[in-house]
Amino acid sequence: MTEIVVLAGGVGGARYLRGVREAAARRWPDGSGGSTAHITAIVNTGDDAWLAGLRITPDLDSVMYTLAGVSDEQRGWGRVGETERVSAELREYGVGWPWFTLGDLDLGTHIARTSWLREGEPLSAVVKRLQSRWPIGIDLVPMTDAEVETNVQVADETSGSRLMHFQEWWTRHRAGIPAERFVQVGIEGAVPAPGVLDAIEAADALLIAPSNPVVSIGTILAVPGLRDALRSAPARVVGVSPIIAGAAVRGMADACLQAIHVETSATGVALHYGARDGSADGLLDGWLVDTADADAVGQLDAAGITTISRPLFMTDLDASAEIAGAALDLALART
Amino acid sequence: MTEIVVLAGGVGGARYLRGVREAAARRWPDGSGGSTAHITAIVNTGDDAWLAGLRITPDLDSVMYTLAGVSDEQRGWGRVGETERVSAELREYGVGWPWFTLGDLDLGTHIARTSWLREGEPLSAVVKRLQSRWPIGIDLVPMTDAEVETNVQVADETSGSRLMHFQEWWTRHRAGIPAERFVQVGIEGAVPAPGVLDAIEAADALLIAPSNPVVSIGTILAVPGLRDALRSAPARVVGVSPIIAGAAVRGMADACLQAIHVETSATGVALHYGARDGSADGLLDGWLVDTADADAVGQLDAAGITTISRPLFMTDLDASAEIAGAALDLALART
Numbered sequence: 207m208t209e210i211v212v213l214a215g216g217v218g219g220a221r222y223l224r225g226v227r228e229a230a231a232r233r234w235p236d237g238s239g240g241s242t243a244h245i246t247a248i249v250n251t252g253d254d255a256w257l258a259g260l261r262i263t264p265d266l267d268s269v270m271y272t273l274a275g276v277s278d279e280q281r282g283w284g285r286v287g288e289t290e291r292v293s294a295e296l297r298e299y300g301v302g303w304p305w306f307t308l309g310d311l312d313l314g315t316h317i318a319r320t321s322w323l324r325e326g327e328p329l330s331a332v333v334k335r336l337q338s339r340w341p342i343g344i345d346l347v348p349m350t351d352a353e354v355e356t357n358v359q360v361a362d363e364t365s366g367s368r369l370m371h372f373q374e375w376w377t378r379h380r381a382g383i384p385a386e387r388f389v390q391v392g393i394e395g396a397v398p399a400p401g402v403l404d405a406i407e408a409a410d411a412l413l414i415a416p417s418n419p420v421v422s423i424g425t426i427l428a429v430p431g432l433r434d435a436l437r438s439a440p441a442r443v444v445g446v447s448p449i450i451a452g453a454a455v456r457g458m459a460d461a462c463l464q465a466i467h468v469e470t471s472a473t474g475v476a477l478h479y480g481a482r483d484g485s486a487d488g489l490l491d492g493w494l495v496d497t498a499d500a501d502a503v504g505q506l507d508a509a510g511i512t513t514i515s516r517p518l519f520m521t522d523l524d525a526s527a528e529i530a531g532a533a534l535d536l537a538l539a540r541t
Numbered sequence: 542m543t544e545i546v547v548l549a550g551g552v553g554g555a556r557y558l559r560g561v562r563e564a565a566a567r568r569w570p571d572g573s574g575g576s577t578a579h580i581t582a583i584v585n586t587g588d589d590a591w592l593a594g595l596r597i598t599p600d601l602d603s604v605m606y607t608l609a610g611v612s613d614e615q616r617g618w619g620r621v622g623e624t625e626r627v628s629a630e631l632r633e634y635g636v637g638w639p640w641f642t643l644g645d646l647d648l649g650t651h652i653a654r655t656s657w658l659r660e661g662e663p664l665s666a667v668v669k670r671l672q673s674r675w676p677i678g679i680d681l682v683p684m685t686d687a688e689v690e691t692n693v694q695v696a697d698e699t700s701g702s703r704l705m706h707f708q709e710w711w712t713r714h715r716a717g718i719p720a721e722r723f724v725q726v727g728i729e730g731a732v733p734a735p736g737v738l739d740a741i742e743a744a745d746a747l748l749i750a751p752s753n754p755v756v757s758i759g760t761i762l763a764v765p766g767l768r769d770a771l772r773s774a775p776a777r778v779v780g781v782s783p784i785i786a787g788a789a790v791r792g793m794a795d796a797c798l799q800a801i802h803v804e805t806s807a808t809g810v811a812l813h814y815g816a817r818d819g820s821a822d823g824l825l826d827g828w829l830v831d832t833a834d835a836d837a838v839g840q841l842d843a844a845g846i847t848t849i850s851r852p853l854f855m856t857d858l859d860a861s862a863e864i865a866g867a868a869l870d871l872a873l874a875r876t
Contacts, residue, residue: 296652
């Protein structure tokens with residue numbers, strides 16, 4: 207059985223995972239619409255937050271809902287057919303963040319998750335229980351069971367600088383306040399969730415989704431032991447550029463890249479991840495850039511990252527599956 | 542300022558409190574529709590439960606919603622215009638009690654309450670914050686800040702007998718399983734919530750709502766120190782019979798009375814509460830029975846409980862206000 211492991215953030219990661227699932231079903235059909243390959247998604251939990259006494263895991267939910275076919279594709283987040291009656295009540299009581307809406311359907315997931323966490327179950331077990339409701343065909347695993355929360359350091363007139371939760375910076379301020387740096391609070395004591403290191407070790411292909419390289423993939427890679435596991439794994443590591451022609455395909459990755467002084471370009475992100483055989487902590491064996499960035503191929507090849515240029519806009523399932531298929535080809539090709 | 546204290550359970554207590562508020566506004570008008578009297582309701586919390594990680598307080602909510610004018614009068618519980626989208630999700634995840642529906646609007650209250658409790662606030666402070674949203678004109682105080690949960694002991698084929706949460710017995714089984722006894726788990730260590738004893742001591746009138754005498758009023762009276770405070774308070778204690786012509790006006794009080802071997806009658810309940818000057822732990826100075834139970838007057842008067850018969854069906858606000866007014870008259874009359 208082919209083992210595929212994907213590192214993924216939220217919406218971009220979710221669409222890519224849908225493509226990976228479809229690509230696998232085409233390459234290794236099981237005769238009933240699915241695939242004989244086994245796919246594990248290691249998902250960022252740095253965007254997680256406690257809100258109104260509930261544990262919110264935006265990236266895990268985006269991935270689960272998208273793969274289950276119940277996500278709101280037009281809005282880009284949450285459940286389709288969502289309503290906000292509970293949130294309106296919470297606002298009346300002054301509870302929660304007024305700029306962060308909890309949909310009613312979504313709250314069902316938050317309440318279930320929180321009740322299981324409060325009973326002492328680790329997040330990875332909770333995610334298993336939640337996804338058992340949906341036949342998504344991919345094992346979702348949080349990067350860690352520890353509570354790691356990404357904070358953003360921003361300039362502050364009185365105190366020089368201060369930290370705010372990533373959600374406040376991202377959702378409330380739309381990443382409009384210049385970030386000085388990102389701090390993954392709690393990451394030092396975190397360990398990869400059960401199954402993460404085993405999956406990486408056993409993988410035939412290690413894929414990096416075109417998610418935010420700083421606050422999604424960067425946070426996953428910051429879990430102690432995880433980057434080393436990828437570097438020493440037998441499978442090849444292949445990423446897809448989240449940057450096309452110098453701009454983030456979705457989200458506000460440029461604001462994040464700026465903060466860590468990485469150029470917003472397909473090349474900049476690839477060199478930031480690094481060549482596995484080149485730099486001290488490099489990861490990448492392969493990299494996909496859009497045809498608009500074809501001129502990056504030579505430089506990255508020379509840097510030790512086998513780079514292919516092809517259309518990278520995930521306009522529909524077919525496009526996503528073809529992109530994922532190209533990444534799988536590159537990962538599985540033994541030269 | 543006239544100080545009125547009312548002991549109350551859920552729906553019946555809520556309607557009675559609405560009557561007390563109206564009666565006070567008629568007797569002591571403040572010129573703007575309200576009253577110059579100050580009303581404190583000491584509310585049963587024995588029906589409370591942890592459900593799906595949320596703290597549910599049915600009686601406090603029934604009272605708050607009813608007094609706020611947002612309760613569902615037709616259904617008899619919850620908020621008017623309620624929906625159940627979140628509950629449907631929770632059922633899909635297998636979370637909560639499938640026989641206990643959490644409405645979406647109601648969940649706003651539960652989430653707010655739980656988040657404040659989790660932050661360490663006592664229930665009495667939480668209730669203050671919740672009711673500050675609604676201009677209800679009555680101070681709601683839980684009987685205690687401690688977690689006291691009424692359990693019902695029922696016969697069990699295998700183990701002889703077992704305990705179930707009151708909500709399971711009441712809501713799931715509609716009180717259809719014979720109760721052997723009621724156990725207020727946690728009551729020994731409970732103390733009256735802040736303000737309860739002071740309010741009783743300072744009261745000009747102490748009223749007992751026509752709530753369930755066993756699991757609502759009985760539970761309040763079981764909080765250590767509360768019954769003694771009523772017995773030694775300077776004000777007169779006047780109750781309204783929840784039983785009319787041998788039947789409970791609402792709820793399933795007969796099933797509760799049976800379990801504690803009290804006759805389901807206006808007389809039975811009055812003698813169960815006891816005459817303040819008569820029995821060792823009696824409470825009542827006065828008692829209101831329905832005209833259908835007029836023949837109880839002589840016996841109860843003889844037992845030391847000044848009893849009046851009058852119509853007791855709280856068919857509308859006016860009827861409730863007149864009943865409450867009669868109770869106030871009896872409490873405030875100094876002979």
